[in-house]
Amino acid sequence: HIPQQFQRTSYHFHPLKNWMNDPNGPMYYKGIYHLFYQHNPNGAVFDSKIVWGHAVSRDLINWAHLNHALEPTHPFDINGCWSGSVSFLHNNKPVILYTGLDSSFQQVQNLAIPSNFSDPFLEIWTKSSHNPIIVPPNGVERHRFRDPTTAWPGPDGGWRIAIGGQTSYGGAAMLYGSEDFVHWYQSRFPLYSSRDSGNWECPDFYPVKLNGSNGVDFLNGSRVGVVKYVMKASLNSHDYYTLGSYVPEKEKFTSDSGDGFDLRGTNLGLRYDYGKFYASKTFYDSSQKRRILWGWVNESDSREDNIKKGWAGLQVIPRKIWLSKTGRQLIQWPVKEVEKLRTNHFSLYNKELRGRSTMKVLGGSASQVDTEVSFEFPYLEEAERVDTRWFDLDPQLLCSKRDASVNGRVGPFGLLVLASNDLSEHTAIFFHVLKAHNRYVVLMCSDQSRSSFREGVDKTTYGAFVDIDPRHEKISLRTLVDRSIVESFGAKGKTCITSRVYPTLAVDDDARLYAFNNGTQSVVISSLKVWKMSNAQIV
Ligand code: DQQ
Numbered sequence: 001h002i003p004q005q006f007q008r009t010s011y012h013f014h015p016l017k018n019w020m021n022d023p024n025g026p027m028y029y030k031g032i033y034h035l036f037y038q039h040n041p042n043g044a045v046f047d048s049k050i051v052w053g054h055a056v057s058r059d060l061i062n063w064a065h066l067n068h069a070l071e072p073t074h075p076f077d078i079n080g081c082w083s084g085s086v087s088f089l090h091n092n093k094p095v096i097l098y099t100g101l102d103s104s105f106q107q108v109q110n111l112a113i114p115s116n117f118s119d120p121f122l123e124i125w126t127k128s129s130h131n132p133i134i135v136p137p138n139g140v141e142r143h144r145f146r147d148p149t150t151a152w153p154g155p156d157g158g159w160r161i162a163i164g165g166q167t168s169y170g171g172a173a174m175l176y177g178s179e180d181f182v183h184w185y186q187s188r189f190p191l192y193s194s195r196d197s198g199n200w201e202c203p204d205f206y207p208v209k210l211n212g213s214n215g216v217d218f219l220n221g222s223r224v225g226v227v228k229y230v231m232k233a234s235l236n237s238h239d240y241y242t243l244g245s246y247v248p249e250k251e252k253f254t255s256d257s258g259d260g261f262d263l264r265g266t267n268l269g270l271r272y273d274y275g276k277f278y279a280s281k282t283f284y285d286s287s288q289k290r291r292i293l294w295g296w297v298n299e300s301d302s303r304e305d306n307i308k309k310g311w312a313g314l315q316v317i318p319r320k321i322w323l324s325k326t327g328r329q330l331i332q333w334p335v336k337e338v339e340k341l342r343t344n345h346f347s348l349y350n351k352e353l354r355g356r357s358t359m360k361v362l363g364g365s366a367s368q369v370d371t372e373v374s375f376e377f378p379y380l381e382e383a384e385r386v387d388t389r390w391f392d393l394d395p396q397l398l399c400s401k402r403d404a405s406v407n408g409r410v411g412p413f414g415l416l417v418l419a420s421n422d423l424s425e426h427t428a429i430f431f432h433v434l435k436a437h438n439r440y441v442v443l444m445c446s447d448q449s450r451s452s453f454r455e456g457v458d459k460t461t462y463g464a465f466v467d468i469d470p471r472h473e474k475i476s477l478r479t480l481v482d483r484s485i486v487e488s489f490g491a492k493g494k495t496c497i498t499s500r501v502y503p504t505l506a507v508d509d510d511a512r513l514y515a516f517n518n519g520t521q522s523v524v525i526s527s528l529k530v531w532k533m534s535n536a537q538i539v
Contacts, residue, residue: 007484007502010368011341011536013063013315015053019044019306020313022202022279023294024052025086025096028287030120033057035294036069036096037315038083044306048101049080055538056121059337060292060318062537069112069125070096075103076110076132083202084109085281087151087159088219089181093117096125097161099146100132106142108132109163111182130182137186139168144199149173150283151181152205152218155248162191164200164233171197171235173205175251192231192253194260200233202279205253206291207246208330213322215291217284228323229253230330232272233261234279239272239295241330243323266394267464270329273316274396274464275446275488275497276300282321293321293332297485300448300458300500314485316498324494329467331493334480342370342531351525353413353517358423360514361530367418367483367511368533374476375413375431379521383410383433383440390436390465399445399463404428404518411443413517417481418451420505421512427451427501428516429488431466431475442466442475444490444497451501466495474526482533483507 014020019040027034039053040046052070055063070081077100084098096112111128136145144166154160154177161184162173172193178184191205207216207227216227231253232241240261246253262269272280272295280295297314299306306312319332346362353359353375362369386393404412414430416423428447433440445463452459468475468491478489487498503511513530517523 007507008311009314009482009485011061011338011533012317012482012485013055013538014311014313015039016065016538017044017311018042019046020053020296021046021298022083022296023281023315024083024098026281026283026292026294027086027094028283028285029094029122031058032120033060034122035063035315039068041068044310044312045303050082052081052098059340060335061337061341064539066121066123070098074127074131076100076108077127078103079105082107083147083279085148085150086283094122095181097148099148102132106136107145108136109134109148128182133182134163134176134184140174141166147202149203149205150218154251160251162203162205164203166199167193169193170195171200171233173200173203173231173233187251189252191251192260194263197235197261197263200235202234202281204230204232204280204282206230206282208291208323210323210327213320213331214289215284215322217286228327231255232280236263237278239277239280241270241272243327267396268391272330272332273496273498275462275499277316277498290320291322292335293319297498297500301454301502302456305456316487317480326467329494332496333489333493334487338370338480341533341536343534344532345529347527347529348525349527351528352522353515353525354522355517355520356407358416358514358516360512361528362513364512365509365532366513367481367506367508369417369481369513370531370533371415371479371481371513371529372476373415373515373528374474374526376474376524376526377410377433377470377521378524380410380433380440380470382521383435384408385435388436390439390441393436393441395443395463395465396461398443399447400461402432403445403449403461404430404447404516406518408432408519410521410523411519412445413519413523414477414515415479416514416516417479417486418501418503418506419512419514420503420510423514425450425452425503425506426514427486427499429477429479429486429497430516431477431490433470440470442468442470444495446486446488446497446499448499448501451503453504454502457502462497462499464495464497466491468494
């Protein structure tokens, strides 16, 4: 018997029941955070005739659900209200652009406006009488033209947006312009595209500062030279991004890396998250001058299980996102508000974790925890050598071949979360240091292979490299555990991996937390802090 009720998360955002996928139109308005989301109110499975769920919060952690913001009602969206974004027009007025599936299932873009701008909850939305305001142009598949971005100001003072889709020249973020937000024209060239890729979903485009972790408001903060731009698209089940420059006059984004998204099968390229994470969206939080990222985390069990559970889909704990000091990648960190849920602190410092050893950290009730740990490795030069150059390695493959149970030298070491007392069930988040030719590489893995005795669950092992030099830096790991979700942040947010797991033994009071080292060499836990997490209020 599977105690399903135990696997319902306690502090991650979800509708009260039924299906959820993409986060839509997140914003901060008059002291309130809003999150809309793709929601099937009639069941725990995806249905294309989907609505926009709507919830509000003062702190991004505790939420109150409101009535649906958008439901299929008109010929321009009668078959579904698909993903979209919120933009702030002049005088700080928010509006929604979303994709409608019209009466012939063609994907068109629609506008909706709050009925009462002075209501901070923005409970009622009115669809524009001009809808649809954008229909698929020639050369674009009418079933692959969707997910408008948040608007930004163009060089002429008008508005610009990008729309994802599939064109004759590959997957693209098509560029549109408008003077009045109602009449739109398509630019001759896309904002960005990639010949070798399929349909792009949920594009996102925004500036990040070169220095510091503050966000940039695209409406008035971005200036050439002091920012870089992020171009993100969702495809092949992953959220890929690339960093680059954007010259407003030319209206073109140019990727620093030349190739743009790294769509090789390996996990070498830049992604927000190397686990389960999709259809994400950012917004600028003017109250705290930060940019925040939301992302959808699907289930790993089956459609039948979801129907039995009566719910499916989570959002990550919202993450602050900014450019790393190296300029090579983005950094993500759970918003500080989640720390309000921390209780019962446990910590230890400077503890040697000998080769091939396991140490119990929390003996029970570790089903909801926040953990921060950092490791030093005095025997780095003992790291195993691999003959291949690092960029020919496939980190995910390495993580599944050398999983948590395989003895190495400097690693695998890390945490066993949602572990049963006899360790027969556990999820391992760990590092492994290798030497590829003359360079150390740090592998970060999330190994779900022993996470549950349940069958028919996707237990794929995830893995990616961490961009640090272990000769000069410690390795840190932050992991948020919430019953059936594990969100891990390596090296202070450089490499992020989210997974879904469904333990049968390691539930509630019987879930434990261990540190482990399956290498031959000792490592040192320079600090380890664990907090039990209380429930968020989602009402
Ligand atoms: N989900 C939406 C689409 C989007 C996809 C439909 C991404 O608008 O492209 O629910 O998960």
